[in-house]
Amino acid sequence: FHAVFLLQVENVKLLDRYANRKAASGTLYLTATHLIYVDASAEVRKETWILHHHISSVEKLPLTTAGYPLLIHCKNFHVAHFVIGQERDCHDVFTSLLKLSQPVKPEELYAFSYNPKMSKENREMGWKLIDLRLDYQRMGIPNDSWEVTDINKDYEVCSTYPPEIVVPRAATRAVVMGSSRFRSRGRIPVLSYFYKENNAALCRCSQPLAGFSARCLEDEQMLQAIREANPGCPFMYVVDTRPKLNAMANRAAGKGYENEDNYENIRFKFIGIENIHVMRSSLQKLLEVCEMKSPSMSDFLTGLENSGWLRHIKAVMDAGVFLAKAVREERASVLVHCSDGWDRTAQVCSLASLLLDPFYRTFKGFMVLIEKEWIAMGHKFSHRCGHLDGDPKEVSPVFTQFVECVWQLMQQFPCSFEFSERFLLEIHDHVYSCQFGNFLGTCHKEREELRIFEKTHSLWPFLLQRKQELRNPLYRGFTAYKELQPNTLPFSFQFWCGMYNRFDKGMHPKQCVLDQLLSCTSQKVTLEDNAAQLEN
Amino acid sequence: TNEWRLSCVNKDFSVCPSYPPVVIVPKSIDDEALRKVALFRQGGRFPVLSYYHKKNGMAMLRSSQPLTGTNGRRCKEDEKLVNATLRSGRRGFVIDTRPLAVAQQARAKGGGFEQEVHYPQWRRIHKYIERFNILQESFIKLVEACNDQSHNMDRWLSKLEASNWLTHIKELLTAACLAAQCIDREGASVLVHGSEGTDSTLQVTSLAQIILDPRCRTIRGFQALVVREWLQAGHPFQQRCAQSAYSNSKQKWEAPVFLLFLECVWQIHRQFPCSFEFNEQFLIMLFEHAYASQFGTFLGNNENERAKLKLPQKTMSLWSWVNRPEELARFQNPLYEANSLVIWPSVAPQSLQLWEGVFLRWNRPSKFLEEAEEERINIIKYNKELQAKVNALRRQLAEMETDEVEQEEP
Secondary structure (H helix, E strand, C coil): CCCCCCEEEEEEEEECCCCCCCCCEEEEEECCCEEEEEECCCCCCEEEEEEHHHEEEEEECCCECCEEEEEEEECCCCEEEEEECCHHHHHHHHHHHHHHHCCCCHHHCHHHCCCCCCCHHHHHHHHHCCCHHHHHHHHCCCCCCEEEECCCCCCCCCCCCCCCEEEECCCCHHHHHHHHHHEHHHCCCEEEEEECCCCEEEEECCCECCCCCCCCHHHHHHHHHHHHCCCCCCCEEEEECCCHHHHHHHHHCCCCCCCCCCCCCEEEEECCCCCHHHHHHHHHHHHHHHHCCCCCHHHHHHHHHHHCHHHHHHHHHHHHHHHHHHHHCCCCEEEEECCCCCCHHHHHHHHHHHHHCHHHHCHHHHHHHHHHHHHHCCCCHHHHCCCCCCCHHHCCCHHHHHHHHHHHHHHHCCCCCCECHHHHHHHHHHHHHCCCHHHCCCCHHHHHHCCHHHHCCCHHHHHHHCHHHHECCCCCCCCCCCCCCCCCCHHHCCCCHHHHCCCCHHHCCCCCHHHHHHHHHHHHHHHHHHHHHHHC | CCCEEEECCCCCCCCCCCCCCCEEEECCCCHHHHHHHHHHEHHHCCCEEEEEECCCCEEEEECCCECCCCCCCCCHHHHHHHHCCCCCCCCEEEEECCCHHHHHHHHHHCCCCCCCCCCCCEEEEECCCCCHHHHHHHHHHHHHHHCCCCCCHHHHHHHHHHHCHHHHHHHHHHHHHHHHHHHHCCCCEEEEECCCCCCHHHHHHHHHHHHHCHHHHCHHHHHHHHHHHHHHCCCCHHHHCCCHHHCCCCCCCCCCHHHHHHHHHHHHHHHCCCCCCECHHHHHHHHHHHHCCCCCCCCCCCHHHHHHCCHHHHCCCHHHHHCCHHHHHHHECCCCCCCCCCCCCCCCHHHCCCCHHHHCCCCCCCHHHHHHHHHHHHHHHHHHHHHHHHHHHHHHHHHHHHHHHHHHCC
């Protein structure tokens, strides 16, 4: 908490969605990192904190009898409607927030000034908490067919991949380098998840630079190596997560998709998930529905349908289910890509891993999953989440959709996750908060250049400390459920009020089951201690 | 309280065939007056007490529409009856579940509404609740949508919206909140009626009591509510629950009126999971038994028919089975903590969900949800056991300490 206020404004009202005129007057403070609204009128002092980095837009609304309104939309879907008494004040707040919410250089991000009381050793240990090598070992890698290679240690193969990647042993250096020249941005096929029960592998890459007729021997050999690493199945799937039309259009630009004729024993499949622009627009429409003042049921359902949001969520889920099924039931390896292999590919690979492996449904496992499939594999968090003032067309709720898919799974399988919805919301908040270094930049190379690991903190130790409030009291343990096979008929998908109308407290259940059960289980420990003491 | 009395004017069902033999009316209105009022109300359903709000002494009455007709007929006894429930100087609200236009048109067929000139202390509010036949169409469309196996999200949402089922839920919850607000917040008495007074009227009065009265949220209290406001009040179960959603023939009187009420209770239950002694299974069980049951409780259309059919002699009561300890155990809500609150549900679309337990029961596996319920029950049970153990140990310790003290004294 910075004790220095950049700005302090009196006579400010915070209106709820029903624009209650009787709202009390409070004080608005701006610090270097937050906007804080304090309402000291009632018996209990109420504070509303908004992180500048969370602000996606600030608008001045037309003057009303109550004063000068300012509407703030946040990236975590918080919408704050202030009414400021004086025009001068309103303008000052407006211009300040515009500047504070749109940092230009990475060094301006919160993570570089965030300084909790912590020793240097602890901070460094925080970064070492998640070690991807250990996860590969857990899968049984390295083994006869797969190895962890440092061929990319200087980013020769691919500048957006991590220094250590997992490739088939049979893939020689020449094959790897050749394949990297044939894949968009050098993003060659690498291992995402190894299903040791049957040696099927889930791999990921980007689109081949095939155009209409180009071939690459090394790329074909790469796929062959992947397929042969799984002797239990004569073929492998190649899944393009784009709609067929989009993939075909890419051919005209010299990219495209794999021709079944050129690659031995592959079964090619399109799973049409729309692109980042469609998703951005879909979310925008969904949020408009969520903000409607007093919609009828019809307004709401029609709006929900028109946004297409749940249709897209279902598409991502269906893809994850397909991958998991191919690996588990057909025993086939699967190579997944989209265009660049860092958006839809990340979603479906991480989702499939979650469906197959209960480890990823634990606290630690989920952190590993995100570090591996999103952070290390180069999902462009900075661009997709609009951390800096950049191209608005790069912004898209790709990670949000993944988080929602996890939440949808929690609704169907309430006992199978170690963590609760709150854990998901915390992570989602921090993807946008830039308070921790994990999600800054776009890839490992950039994080090294920004010296994230020396200058910032990792999110994970902070969340682990709060396990007690973020856990799922209904969790039945690691071995209770192996794979998850969700129902993906449309009615299985619910509207996530806790995310998209999170701050509309009136809409949520008034009594919280989660809190009840959490307090029970925490009481349990105290009671057990008491009982033991008393017995002695 | 002293202001009310039990009247047996209907003991042979001659005054009102669809009412029970005993009703509660204001003390100052005698049976002769009641007979006259019955002639002024459709089907003889004169205003009776539905609920008395102890907190402030306000009353909720229900009836059917007044037979004012095109001549503007009036009945002084009817006016006296309803005015008897008002505190001096205070006004009351008439909640008419028909739209104003429909209420006005009803005059042409002999029906009508309470005119301001004759009921000056009463303010009329029209809060439209869908008629029962529309409800049946909604129901059929919803069930059809739930059975659609095509993996098309847009189609599902479109069919869900077109069924209007959730719209009816929202409308009923809103109407019940309105009635409850009049009573609890405005401190006014309320008279609820539609046309016949056997469908939307009962939905509103019973749901309002769930909001207002914590006793209705207990298992016994809810049973009593159903008996009072639905069975005895003469909701025509025989007609409404003949076939449900899959029947081939289009039944004229068929409608899921009671189901809509049960679902609204479930919606409130979802929002206040610690305020109900019973669980979702209890509500689903009642839904099932209203349609098809080995018990006689829901047979017939009113007490008159049930007496004629000699149901109490020939059939078993659902309640006698439900209230057996081994059955009751299945219907308990582990999270229940008795409170004395009035609970106000949110009617925002985001707060209302499809009742999967009824509509998707057969379309998806319940195993994982059942396991979650088991976990909840176990967590709370274990907690209670621990608490009891700690208390017992504390008592023991206290006893041991007093023993020691006694021993030390010479």
